[in-house]
Amino acid sequence: MGVSAKEYVEKVIEKVKAKNPGEKEFVQAVEEVLTSLTPFIAENPQYIQQNILERIVEPERQIIFRVPWEDDNGNIQVNRGFRVEFNGVIGPYKGGLRFHPSVALDSMKFLAFEQTFKNSLTGLPIGGGKGGSDFNSTDKSDREIKRFCESFMTELYRHIGPDKDVPAGDIGVSGREIGYLFGHYRRIKGAYENGVLTGKNQNYGGSKIRPEATGYGVTYFIQEMLKDMGESIEGKTVAISGYGNVAWGAAKKMAELGAKVVTISGSKGYVYDPDGIKGKKVDYMLEVRGNKDVSLKDFAEKFNLEYFEGKKPWERKVDIVVPCAIQNEILLEDAQKIVKNGVKIVCEGANMPCSAEAIELFEKHGIGFGAAKAANAGGVAVSALEMSQNSLRYQWSEEEVDSKLHDIMKDIYKKSKEMSVQYNVSLAKGANIAGFKKVADTMLMQGNY
Numbered sequence: 001m002g003v004s005a006k007e008y009v010e011k012v013i014e015k016v017k018a019k020n021p022g023e024k025e026f027v028q029a030v031e032e033v034l035t036s037l038t039p040f041i042a043e044n045p046q047y048i049q050q051n052i053l054e055r056i057v058e059p060e061r062q063i064i065f066r067v068p069w070e071d072d073n074g075n076i077q078v079n080r081g082f083r084v085e086f087n088g089v090i091g092p093y094k095g096g097l098r099f100h101p102s103v104a105l106d107s108m109k110f111l112a113f114e115q116t117f118k119n120s121l122t123g124l125p126i127g128g129g130k131g132g133s134d135f136n137s138t139d140k141s142d143r144e145i146k147r148f149c150e151s152f153m154t155e156l157y158r159h160i161g162p163d164k165d166v167p168a169g170d171i172g173v174s175g176r177e178i179g180y181l182f183g184h185y186r187r188i189k190g191a192y193e194n195g196v197l198t199g200k201n202q203n204y205g206g207s208k209i210r211p212e213a214t215g216y217g218v219t220y221f222i223q224e225m226l227k228d229m230g231e232s233i234e235g236k237t238v239a240i241s242g243y244g245n246v247a248w249g250a251a252k253k254m255a256e257l258g259a260k261v262v263t264i265s266g267s268k269g270y271v272y273d274p275d276g277i278k279g280k281k282v283d284y285m286l287e288v289r290g291n292k293d294v295s296l297k298d299f300a301e302k303f304n305l306e307y308f309e310g311k312k313p314w315e316r317k318v319d320i321v322v323p324c325a326i327q328n329e330i331l332l333e334d335a336q337k338i339v340k341n342g343v344k345i346v347c348e349g350a351n352m353p354c355s356a357e358a359i360e361l362f363e364k365h366g367i368g369f370g371a372a373k374a375a376n377a378g379g380v381a382v383s384a385l386e387m388s389q390n391s392l393r394y395q396w397s398e399e400e401v402d403s404k405l406h407d408i409m410k411d412i413y414k415k416s417k418e419m420s421v422q423y424n425v426s427l428a429k430g431a432n433i434a435g436f437k438k439v440a441d442t443m444l445m446q447g448n449y
């Protein structure tokens with residue numbers, strides 16, 4: 001008792017560092033969220049009395065498992081599988097599966113922690129989780145991917161279920177992988193529980209607009225930010241990174257609204273298109289993503305565009321920057337370039353693409369900053385709508401889903417903004433407070449949870 005909010009937050013951060021040695025990304029995410037909660041905690045001593053922070057930073061459950069599979073040459077390969085069930089207080093654990101060489105317990109924990117507050121912000125009944133494997137799907141054959149997915153599900157199936165834990169896609173996991181995972185789950189369970197996974201094909205319960213949802217949602221969120229600045233998205237130039245699902249959805253919606261997306265990128269370089277990526281070019285992004293023999297360089301050649309090897313798109317002078325690739329892709333030196341280029345808005349499409357130093361610099365220079373857990377919540381929001389449709393055994397039209405998504409994004413912006421005004425903090429911190437409040441209050445309601 002008698003400890004101040006600041007002291008309490010610092011004490012919990014120190015404990016997290018001591019208890020999770022070497023988990024840099026998890027500590028980065030925890031530090032960012034907890035620090036931003038200080039003014040809110042100061043007004044609400046019940047969170048200190050009930051030690052909510054120390055409870056909320058500890059995952060409810062962490063599952064780590066072996067994934068052996070046979071490659072096309074008959075060799076047995078072994079990967080590591082994860083599912084972190086972080087917080088299930090407002091609904092079944094919900095969050096994607098990531099197949100990428102960088103996957104380790106650290107990244108799974110940071111993603112599941114962030115997901116908890118993101119899912120809370122959607123206003124829908126979903127808890128937070130994340131999973132995946134250090135499996136690199138980009139150089140594997142279709143048969144290898146299928147065998148890997150089957151082996152992965154052979155262990156995962158016992159931990160998930162429509163009322164328990166509902167995975168979806170993320171980096172390296174899209175409709176194809178979800179199909180193989182669901183097919184195997186169905187065979188093991190001997191029942192048709194299609195609410196166990198989201199991001200499914202529409203033939204077996206997938207929602208319309210789900211593939212587009214994250215990118216559309218980011219765009220709707222940017223529109224709200226612009227409205228507050230008295231501006232519109234039409235005619236704005238945009239630098240996007242990545243070429244996957246989020247980048248694709250954002251490029252598609254932005255082109256439709258009259259913005260000009262001048263870059264997309266991969267880990268080895270970026271493409272610059274002064275005319276703006278639209279129409280056939282947006283469609284061809286799916287080819288780069290889904291076909292291991294087509295690269296971003298091929299994209300540039302096909303459309304006669306310049307490709308900048310070894311460079312990031314942040315050197316371009318644009319109005320809006322939307323990082324849609326991976327965590328920590330905008331570090332301090334990138335942020336300095338962005339500031340110098342007179343960018344108005346940086347909005348996160350990927351999860352935690354900006355480092356803490358980068359965000360601080362944007363805020364110092366008055367650049368509008370949209371944080372991932374608010375801005376990219378559209379994907380998981382439509383996943384939750386997919387769960388609703390599966391429960392109803394029904395499918396909503398494209399217009400219905402898109403208008404629900406639009407409303408959800410406006411609501412997330414409104415909640416974040418209100419908290420930022422009330423506590424005199426940035427929009428990103430306002431989002432943390434709004435996301436945290438619902439989870440923390442529900443934990444209190446449910447007792448010694």
Ligand code: GLU
Nearest residue numbers: 095096168170379380383
């Ligand atoms: N992987 C996405 C995210 O980071 C979507 C998760 C989901 O649909 O469950 O939010």
